[in-house]
Amino acid sequence: MTGKDFEEPNGDEVQPDAEGADAQDATAPEAQEGTDAATQEPELTIEDILDAAQTDDAAEADHSDYETQLLHDLKRLQAEYANYRRRTEEQRHIEIARAKGEAVKGLIPVLDDLDRADKHGDLTEGSPFAAIAEKVRGVAERMGLVAYGAVGEAFDPQQHEAIFQQPIPGTTEATILEVVELGYRLGEIELRAAKVVVAVPAE
Incomplete structure (x- = not known):
């Protein structure tokens, strides 16, 4: 065998190092574990909870x-x-x-005229005038008009207008002696106070 037949390996060529490969494979899992640990969330403490x-x-x-x-x-x-x-x-x-x-106020003067006619005896029962008076009074009542003021009632300055005071012996309190004009109210609304003559105690 000559020197040409046997050639030594070129020093520039690098042969695989089995031990180096094994070392790299051994360190790979450790690097992976380190990465996993870094990505894990931090554990909560009791204070955090x-x-x-x-x-x-x-x-x-x-x-x-x-x-x-x-x-x-x-x-x-x-x-x-x-x-x-x-x-x-x-x-x-x-x-x-x-x-x-x-x-309704427009009916009050008509009702006053009917009251005066009644006092004078002009509204005889069964007469046409009396029938008309009853119809007018019925309309006023259906509309809610209420007349007040009667002889013998106690005088109330909130409801009655005294146009004259008559001293009467034996009278102990002011009472209505005569009704000149009836008072009228509609519900709680006072349309007109009753005009009356008042009997008062004699001195």
Whole structure:
């Protein structure tokens, strides 16, 4: 065998190193474990759990306070609306009564004439005039017109207008001695006070 037949390996060529490959394979799992550990979330402590619970309790308390305030506002609005409806209804009834009162006032002079005719004996029963008087009075009553003032009643300055005072022996309190004009009211609305002669105690 000559020197040409046997050639030594070229020093530039690198042969695989079995031990180096094994070392790289051995370190690979350790690097993977280190990566997994770095990506894992940190463990919660008892303080963290307590802080989170307190935060939830505070949020729940704020929500409860909001609901309580909302319920209070709703009840207040309901009460205000109920009062508004009540005042509106009362005002409506008053306005209706006033409008009816203005219409009925036109009948009062006619009723006064009928009362005077009755006192003078002009409304004899069965006469056409008496029939007409009954119809007019019926219309006034259906409209809610109420007449008041009668002889013998106690004098009330809120309802009666005294046009004359007559001292009467034995009288202990002021009473109506004579009704000059009847008073009229429609519901709670005073259309006219009764004009009366009042009997008062004699001195």
